Amino acid sequence: MAQAWGTLHPPTPQPVSAAACPDIATLCARHGGRADAVIEVLLDLQHAKGCVSDADVAAVALALNLSRAEVHGVRSFYTDLTPEPVAHRRIRLCRAEACQSVGAERLRVALEVRLGTAIDQAGPDAEVALETVYCLGNCALGPGVMVGDRLVGRATVDRVLAALPAGEDGDP
Amino acid sequence: MTTPLTLFIPRDAAARSVGADAVARAVAAEGERRGLDLTIIRTGSRGLFWLEPLVEVVRDGVRYGFGPVTPDAVSGLLAGVAAGRDDHPTALGPVEAIPYLARQRRITFARCGLADPLDLDAYRTLGGLKGLHAAARLSPEAIVDAVTESGLRGRGGAGFPAGIKWKTVLQQPDAPKYVCCNADEGDSGTFADRMLMEGDPFTLLEGMAIAGMATGATQGFVYVRSEYPAAIATLSAALAVWRRHGLLGADILGSGRAFDITLRRGAGAYICGEESAMLESLEGKRGQVRIKPPIPAIAGLFGRPTVVNNVLTLATVPMILAAAGGETPPYQTLGVGRSTGTQAFQLAGNIRHGGLVELPFGVSLRTLIEAFGGGTRSGRPVRAVQVGGPLGAFLPAGALDVPMTYEALAEAGAMLGHGGIVVFDDTVDMAAQAEFSFHFCAEESCGKCTPCRIGAVRGAETVAKIRRGQEVEANLTLVADLCELMTDGSLCAMGGLTPMPVLSAIRHFPEDFRAQPPTAAHPHLEEVTP
Ligand SMILES: Cc1cc2nc3c(=O)[nH]c(=O)nc-3n(C[C@H](O)[C@H](O)[C@H](O)COP(=O)(O)O)c2cc1C
Ligand code: SF4
Ligand code: FES
Numbered sequence: 001m002a003q004a005w006g007t008l009h010p011p012t013p014q015p016v017s018a019a020a021c022p023d024i025a026t027l028c029a030r031h032g033g034r035a036d037a038v039i040e041v042l043l044d045l046q047h048a049k050g051c052v053s054d055a056d057v058a059a060v061a062l063a064l065n066l067s068r069a070e071v072h073g074v075r076s077f078y079t080d081l082t083p084e085p086v087a088h089r090r091i092r093l094c095r096a097e098a099c100q101s102v103g104a105e106r107l108r109v110a111l112e113v114r115l116g117t118a119i120d121q122a123g124p125d126a127e128v129a130l131e132t133v134y135c136l137g138n139c140a141l142g143p144g145v146m147v148g149d150r151l152v153g154r155a156t157v158d159r160v161l162a163a164l165p166a167g168e169d170g171d172p
Numbered sequence: 173m174t175t176p177l178t179l180f181i182p183r184d185a186a187a188r189s190v191g192a193d194a195v196a197r198a199v200a201a202e203g204e205r206r207g208l209d210l211t212i213i214r215t216g217s218r219g220l221f222w223l224e225p226l227v228e229v230v231r232d233g234v235r236y237g238f239g240p241v242t243p244d245a246v247s248g249l250l251a252g253v254a255a256g257r258d259d260h261p262t263a264l265g266p267v268e269a270i271p272y273l274a275r276q277r278r279i280t281f282a283r284c285g286l287a288d289p290l291d292l293d294a295y296r297t298l299g300g301l302k303g304l305h306a307a308a309r310l311s312p313e314a315i316v317d318a319v320t321e322s323g324l325r326g327r328g329g330a331g332f333p334a335g336i337k338w339k340t341v342l343q344q345p346d347a348p349k350y351v352c353c354n355a356d357e358g359d360s361g362t363f364a365d366r367m368l369m370e371g372d373p374f375t376l377l378e379g380m381a382i383a384g385m386a387t388g389a390t391q392g393f394v395y396v397r398s399e400y401p402a403a404i405a406t407l408s409a410a411l412a413v414w415r416r417h418g419l420l421g422a423d424i425l426g427s428g429r430a431f432d433i434t435l436r437r438g439a440g441a442y443i444c445g446e447e448s449a450m451l452e453s454l455e456g457k458r459g460q461v462r463i464k465p466p467i468p469a470i471a472g473l474f475g476r477p478t479v480v481n482n483v484l485t486l487a488t489v490p491m492i493l494a495a496a497g498g499e500t501p502p503y504q505t506l507g508v509g510r511s512t513g514t515q516a517f518q519l520a521g522n523i524r525h526g527g528l529v530e531l532p533f534g535v536s537l538r539t540l541i542e543a544f545g546g547g548t549r550s551g552r553p554v555r556a557v558q559v560g561g562p563l564g565a566f567l568p569a570g571a572l573d574v575p576m577t578y579e580a581l582a583e584a585g586a587m588l589g590h591g592g593i594v595v596f597d598d599t600v601d602m603a604a605q606a607e608f609s610f611h612f613c614a615e616e617s618c619g620k621c622t623p624c625r626i627g628a629v630r631g632a633e634t635v636a637k638i639r640r641g642q643e644v645e646a647n648l649t650l651v652a653d654l655c656e657l658m659t660d661g662s663l664c665a666m667g668g669l670t671p672m673p674v675l676s677a678i679r680h681f682p683e684d685f686r687a688q689p690p691t692a693a694h695p696h697l698e699e700v701t702p
Contacts, residue, residue, distance in 0.1 A: 034456075035456050036454065036455045036456040036474075037436075037456060038456040039436070039437070039439050039453065039456055040436065040437065042439070043398065043437055043439055064456075066456075070457075073457075073458050074456065074457065074458055077441065077458035077459060077460075078438075078439035078440055078441055078459070079439070079440030079441060080398050080439040080440035081439055096360030096361075096562070096612075097360040097361060097521065097558055097562060097594050097605070097608070098360045098361040098520040098521040098592075098594045099360070099521075100605075100608070101521035101522040101594060101595065101596045101597070101600065102521065102522050102549060102550075133399060133440075134358070134360065134442065134562075134612065134615075134616075135357075135358060135359065135360045135361075135362075135399065136399050137185070137186070137357060137362070137363040137365075137366040137399065137400055137403075138185065138186045138189055138363065139360060139361045139362065139363055139518070139520035139521065139526070139592070139594070140186065140221040140222070140363065140518070140519060140520050140523070140526025140527050141186055141189060141190060141221050141222075141224070141526065142520070142521065144189070146399070149401045150188075151185045151186070151188065151189035151402075152189055153186060153189030153190045154189075154190060
């Protein structure tokens with residue numbers, strides 16, 4: 001890492017879409033091949049493929065001139081990075097204090113019943129995953145839920161499920 | 173041909189979470205159907221979240237508000253507006269006259285919600301870039317002096333004077349130097365950073381560029397948490413606009429000084445809001461806290477001198493420099509004692525009028541919760557208020573007269589943190605909250621030191637026993653001991669401050685920690701602990 005500050009940081013590349021994920025060498029090149037951008041690269045892979053596999057860890061390590069242990073260590077530290085694929089459709093329920101105060105745990109139970117799945121227990125091939133998150137920055141309009149990349153405020157089971165099919169744009 | 177109409181509809185994630193996009197689509201469709209000459213401008217939010225989606229219509233240069241608007245209401249709303257009437261059921265009158273907004277003192281958030289956040293011309297019209305132009309004419313020392321004189325303190329939580337930090341960085345002979353903006357905003361009950369990044373991102377970039385000019389730093393980073401995809405998208409678009417207009421690069425505004433900014437995403441780790449863990453993460457490593465000293469101002473990112481500031485700290489700097497020598501009263505005349513300037517208070521949780529309230533330090537917590545917030549959303553009495561995020565104290569309803577300053581809150585055994593205010597009604601079980609505080613620390617601990625890593629797990633187990641009525645007295649003593657150990661022995665404030673919510677809950681709400689099943693005392697209780 002000694003030289004890391006020496007070269008210029010390339011402008012922020014747009015996050016990749018799931019449809020068009022370049023190969024790992026290209027992904028790394030987008031960040032100037034800088035080792036400090038490893039989390040960016042892993043996030044791109046996670047979004048595109050739903051996980052960061054062991055093979056990806058090895059390939060990223062090679063491309064960024066890091067050891068496999070370093071990249072593995074990064075993957076295991078951050079909640080967003082997972083070795084196993086996450087479900088395509090994700091419901092992330094905020095369970096932090098502000099949302100607790102307006103019934104986040106009641107909503108959790110109701111969602112668990114409705115989806116037939118316990119929170120944070122979805123296996124790799126689950127249709128829908130219900131996951132815990134701590135704060136989505138929507139604490140004045142809780143309970144907050146993120147369905148895909150879309151925020152649902154004053155969430156109810158119906159509003160969450162209504163947001164589920166599309167999960168990309170538009171409103172509940 | 174009808175008279176042209178301009179409408180403003182927020183594109184802020186919170187506004188969209190309650191239907192702003194659907195309203196915008198309905199407005200466009202209805203305008204077409206009625207043959208109206210409409211311009212729809214998507215803005216940031218004003219921060220009056222209970223009124224979202226808030227639609228604003230310009231008439232005679234005044235912006236009239238309507239909210240909360242549903243897609244179904246759009247047809248009637250546009251019919252009235254087109255006929256020059258202001259009698260729709262959602263009509264709020266001139267937005268600037270809504271008391272919630274009129275009674276605020278907006279400085280950091282002066283521009284938020286007024287314009288398309290990516291429209292650089294609108295930004296200039298609203299006074300943007302004045303601070304950067306002023307800085308470009310000043311020596312680094314003079315910029316640092318202006319920030320020091322303003323009394324601006326860090327808004328991320330610790331409240332350290334920004335000018336002193338900048339001066340330390342300026343004095344370092346090492347190069348390159350860095351400016352790192354902490355946009356990890358992980359505290360429950362806070363959304364001000366998000367609102368600003370989505371609603372007025374250029375102000376943040378301007379503040380960072382000024383920090384670069386002041387300290388000799390040439391490279392900036394913004395570290396944004398991944399839970400904020402809309403802020404990430406807006407910021408990255410804002411960076412592209414700035415680059416296109418030569419506001420980033422080799423020579424900023426002919427000052428001969430270079431500055432560039434790279435956006436980096438977090439990956440779901442609360443501890444990466446702690447500045448040294450953030451720097452580790454920016455270096456591509458596990459987000460583990462570093463041992464201090466050295467402080468980041470001397471050896472920060474890649475071991476180089478680094479300014480680490482919160483979003484709001486940096487976004488206030490342009491206003492301070494723009495005002496210097498102008499007609500507005502200087503920043504340091506606002507506030508109380510050593511709590512200078514304004515604070516973006518965030519009203520959250522069980523509150524009727526949740527949103528952002530920027531006011532000089534010194535306003536009471538009661539005024540914020542009652543006069544602005546309108547009490548609880550549930551309509552039940554306020555029982556507890558957590559100020560300053562998950563590491564902040566719980567205050568009982570009887571303690572709301574505390575003035576909101578760093579000093580008065582410290583005296584009350586509390587802290588301001590990032591300005592989040594989370595209200596709970598009388599159905600809250602404070603023992604469950606105490607257990608959650610430990611649980612959160614256990615979940616989010618970076619694992620570097622034992623008091624935090626082990627203490628938090630033990631703490632959560634012990635409070636769970638108390639809640640089950642097991643050896644309550646002995647276990648309360650054990651919790652007190654654990655808290656002492658964590659306070660004294662933790663490497664950073666994650667472990668060091670978790671005792672604050674726990675002990676304040678025990679101190680102010682002892683009845684919730686008694687040996688009876690809490691459900692008997694609190695029929696409305698819901699399970700809180702995961
Ligand atoms: C556990 C923990 C979490 C923190 N989270 C944040 C955060 O999300 N945003 C932030 O600006 N500061 C956060 N801080 C404070 C930073 O360490 C640091 O004081 C701050 O970024 C400095 O900027 P300022 O002086 O402008 O406040 C956190 C501190 C701790 C101990
Ligand atoms: S107190 Fe907790 S979060 Fe802070 S360094 Fe120690 S283990 Fe890490
Ligand atoms: S606490 Fe749930 S969105 Fe902030």
